[in-house]
Amino acid sequence: MQIQLRSDFSKPQASAEHLRALQLAARILRDEALVKPGTDLDKVIADLAGTRLVQAVIARA
Numbered sequence: 001m002q003i004q005l006r007s008d009f010s011k012p013q014a015s016a017e018h019l020r021a022l023q024l025a026a027r028i029l030r031d032e033a034l035v036k037p038g039t040d041l042d043k044v045i046a047d048l049a050g051t052r053l054v055q056a057v058i059a060r061a
Helices: 016-031 041-048 052-060
Strands: none
Touching: 016 041
16 A cells, blocks of 8 residues: 555545555564453454445535
8 A cells, every 4th residue: 555545535434455554564463462361353353344434525515
């Protein structure tokens, strides 16, 4: 992922590429014991990248 994607707000929803980057980062966090044991990082990512809130905001725009 290129740096420009991090600051490109023309598409308000996370893409598959963004989600993949978060999943890869989650592995590092888990492997380096930087999160509490038992933390479901896949669920955290899904919750953070969920589209329900974004879709509601986009609909109002």
